[in-house]
Amino acid sequence: xxxxxxxxxxxxxxxxxxxxxxxxxxxxxxxxxxxxxxxxxxxxxxxxxxxxxxxxxxxxxxxxxxxxxxxxxxxxxxxxxxxxxxxxxxxxxxxxxxxxxxxxxxxxxxxxxxxxxxxxxxxxxxxxxxxxxxxxxxxxxxxxxxxxxxxxxxxxxxxxxxxxxxxxxxxxxxxxxxxxxxxxxxxxxxxxxxxxxxxxxxxxxxxxxxxxxxxxxxxxxxxxxxxxxxxxxxxxxxxxxxxxxxxxxxxxxxxxxxxxxxxxxxxxxxxxxxxxxxxxxxxxxxxxxxxxxxxxxxxxxxxxxxxxxxxxxxxxxxxxxxxxxx
Numbered sequence: 001x002x003x004x005x006x007x008x009x010x011x012x013x014x015x016x017x018x019x020x021x022x023x024x025x026x027x028x029x030x031x032x033x034x035x036x037x038x039x040x041x042x043x044x045x046x047x048x049x050x051x052x053x054x055x056x057x058x059x060x061x062x063x064x065x066x067x068x069x070x071x072x073x074x075x076x077x078x079x080x081x082x083x084x085x086x087x088x089x090x091x092x093x094x095x096x097x098x099x100x101x102x103x104x105x106x107x108x109x110x111x112x113x114x115x116x117x118x119x120x121x122x123x124x125x126x127x128x129x130x131x132x133x134x135x136x137x138x139x140x141x142x143x144x145x146x147x148x149x150x151x152x153x154x155x156x157x158x159x160x161x162x163x164x165x166x167x168x169x170x171x172x173x174x175x176x177x178x179x180x181x182x183x184x185x186x187x188x189x190x191x192x193x194x195x196x197x198x199x200x201x202x203x204x205x206x207x208x209x210x211x212x213x214x215x216x217x218x219x220x221x222x223x224x225x226x227x228x229x230x231x232x233x234x235x236x237x238x239x240x241x242x243x244x245x246x247x248x249x250x251x252x253x254x255x256x257x258x259x260x261x262x263x264x265x266x267x268x269x270x271x272x273x274x275x276x277x278x279x280x281x282x283x284x285x286x287x288x289x290x291x292x293x294x295x296x297x298x299x300x301x302x303x304x305x306x307x308x309x310x311x312x313x314x315x316x317x318x319x320x321x322x323x324x325x326x
Contacts, residue, residue: 021126055075059073150190284311
């Protein structure tokens with residue numbers, strides 16, 4: 001499981017950078033969704049934003065539109081992989097305030113704060129925005145639910161995250177510079193830990209890319225594809241390496257992942273190629289061959305079908321957009 005998941009996370013390229021420390025007093029309720037201008041120059045490379053709320057003390061309810069409400073205690077976090085609109089508060093039945101009207105930007109580290117509520121029991125939270133590269137409908141982002149819940153009060157890795165978050169939250173509250181750098185790395189760990197916990201909790205009947213990581217045969221096929229991307233794979237080759245018949249692998253892979261192995265392979269090759277085009281100066285022809293295409297012309301045609309532009313034009317547009325954001 002770890003190899004395929006790590007490979008996809010590498011292409012998604014998570015990076016933290018925008019943080020908010022909030023103090024609420026009962027009763028309170030907010031409506032929130034991250035807007036592109038909320039991140040601005042702090043996350044200029046982000047195609048997509050993943051939001052999380054971590055409860056340092058007190059408690060609150062969070063509800064994504066169309067999903068059940070979730071009660072959070074200290075040491076718990078919710079992660080919104082799709083950045084859906086949501087409400088949060090001590091009482092979700094109250095008329096919600098708009099979070100954008102309450103944010104106060106501070107000078108230290110570019111961090112922001114919110115202080116809001118009716119003066120009752122206090123809740124302290126840390127909000128973070130993870131930027132990532134959402135290239136061509138990445139299988140991980142496509143497979144995650146609207147809300148991930150993580151309890152950092154249990155598990156070795158989770159305990160380390162909890163203690164570090166609470167320390168960083170105290171540093172932010174005291175106005176000490178540099179705390180945002182600590183939170184940036186912690187945010188990435190928080191997301192990865194939440195994804196791992198989610199995969200472990202999936203029932204045997206679940207379908208989707210993440211469920212495929214739990215199936216020994218499909219997981220092995222994914223690891224072969226991701227680990228040896230440039231090989232001229234066929235379904236017969238994969239089945240032989242895994243120890244299944246061609247038809248059994250094709251049925252199992254398609255049922256769990258949602259598309260045949262060769263379709264997945266073609267899509268993943270182009271995602272990896274797009275990531276390399278946007279982050280390197282490598283010649284297009286080298287990238288084409290290393291991700292498994294026998295000719296640059298075939299690569300150009302496939303890339304244009306998925307992204308709407310030839311590789312060279314797509315790369316130029318990405319670099320111009322990054323320069324403008326910077």
